[in-house]
Amino acid sequence: MTDTIQKAAMALGGGLMALGIVGLGIVEMLAGKPYGAAPLTNEAGAVVATPAVDPVLRTGLVLAGLAVLGLYGVYAAVTAEEATDEAVEAGTIAD
Amino acid sequence: MNYQNTPLTDTVDVALDGPWTQYWLAFLRLVTGWWFFHAGVTKLIEDGLAFTYGPMYMKGMTGTALGPIPVWMGENLAWLIAPGVPLFETLIGLALIAGALTRLAAVGGVIFMTLFWLGNADFGNGLVNGDFMGLLLFVTVLVVGAGRYYGLDGVLENTAFVKRHPKLRYLMG
Numbered sequence: 001m002t003d004t005i006q007k008a009a010m011a012l013g014g015g016l017m018a019l020g021i022v023g024l025g026i027v028e029m030l031a032g033k034p035y036g037a038a039p040l041t042n043e044a045g046a047v048v049a050t051p052a053v054d055p056v057l058r059t060g061l062v063l064a065g066l067a068v069l070g071l072y073g074v075y076a077a078v079t080a081e082e083a084t085d086e087a088v089e090a091g092t093i094a095d
Numbered sequence: 096m097n098y099q100n101t102p103l104t105d106t107v108d109v110a111l112d113g114p115w116t117q118y119w120l121a122f123l124r125l126v127t128g129w130w131f132f133h134a135g136v137t138k139l140i141e142d143g144l145a146f147t148y149g150p151m152y153m154k155g156m157t158g159t160a161l162g163p164i165p166v167w168m169g170e171n172l173a174w175l176i177a178p179g180v181p182l183f184e185t186l187i188g189l190a191l192i193a194g195a196l197t198r199l200a201a202v203g204g205v206i207f208m209t210l211f212w213l214g215n216a217d218f219g220n221g222l223v224n225g226d227f228m229g230l231l232l233f234v235t236v237l238v239v240g241a242g243r244y245y246g247l248d249g250v251l252e253n254t255a256f257v258k259r260h261p262k263l264r265y266l267m268g
Contacts, residue, residue, distance in 0.1 A: 021222055028221075037218035055218055060160035062222070063209065066234070070202075073237075077265035 002079070009072035013065045020061030024053045117244040124191050124241040127232045131204060132188025135181050144178035152214060159213040183207070194246015197236060199266040204233035240268025 031052035034040035040049040138146050153169030153176060168176065183203055190200035208230035217224050235241070242248030248267040257263050 025221060034219075036221045038216070055216070055222070056158065056160050058222055059213055063160050066205070066209070069234075070205075073265065077262055080262050080265070082260065082262065 002076075005075065006072065009068055009075075013068035013072070016061050016065030016068065018065075020058045020065065024058050024061070028053055120236075120239055120241045121194070121245040123232065124194060124197065124236050124244075124246065127204070127229075127236060128188045128191025128193075130188070130229070131184050131207075132192060135184025135186070135188055138181035139185060142181065144182065146177050146180045147173075149173075149176040149180040153210070156210070156214045159216070161213060165210065165214070191236065191242075194242035194244070194248050195251065196266055197242025197246060197248050198240060198268050201233045201237035205230060205237070208233055240264075243268055 028037065028051060029035055033049040034051060037051050037053075037055040037058060039047045039051065042048050142148075150169045150173035153165045156165035156169070159165065184207065187200045187203045187207070190196050191204075208226060212224075212226040212230055215226055217226065240248070243252065251257055252264060252267055257267070
């Protein structure tokens with residue numbers, strides 16, 4: 001069960017972050033200028049190209065991925081078993 | 096896979112418990128800690144516990160993926176943010192340098208870097224910028240438990256108290 005939850009957290013967390021950074025980054029590149037995630041301005045400061053994908057969506061996906069991993073960390077800490085005296089004496093506590 | 100034929104293993108032990116991995120993770124932790132310690136302690140020298148730019152910065156964080164949260168914090172938690180930014184930056188830095196309560200400190204670093212990443216919004220060259228790399232450094236320190244390598248957490252985790260309360264390892268390591 002714990003192993004399944006861990007795998008799900010890894011897949012979902014990593015997947016959301018990869019989607020926000022790489023997946024939508026590819027979309028941004030294919031859509032042409034500005035290629036990055038900020039508006040492109042000319043020398044006069046006027047915006048000449050805006051990102052195809054809202055950076056708020058992309059950063060939001062990354063934050064969601066980090067949140068999933070963070071929540072898993074909290075879950076792992078809360079559900080970790082306390083050591084028995086025998087285990088302490090034998091030095092068999094795992095990471 | 097036969098790792099005996101991997102070229103790197105002939106000269107450098109790249110296993111996670113190998114000496115070079117530990118050495119480099121400790122160095123990475125040290126430099127990340129110094130980065131934050133320097134940022135925090137210089138604010139303390141200049142402004143003491145009244146870093147008023149902190150709340151102002153948060154108030155300017157409009158239109159981010161965090162919604163109204165940073166602006167609300169800037170308007171209502173200035174009493175905490177003004178002293179908290181220099182103080183927590185310094186403490187996070189010291190913790191990482193010493194390798195004590197490393198994971199707890201790294202969580203703090205992740206929160207700081209998330210706010211810097213979104214607040215600075217320096218996305219001209221894409222989402223992956225220096226701020227995001229800093230965020231990833233803290234996540235790396237957290238995930239691998241870098242305080243165990245040449246750090247105090249390596250000593251603390253071997254005490255009987257921590258062995259009786261292994262949940263503490265989620266704050267250390």
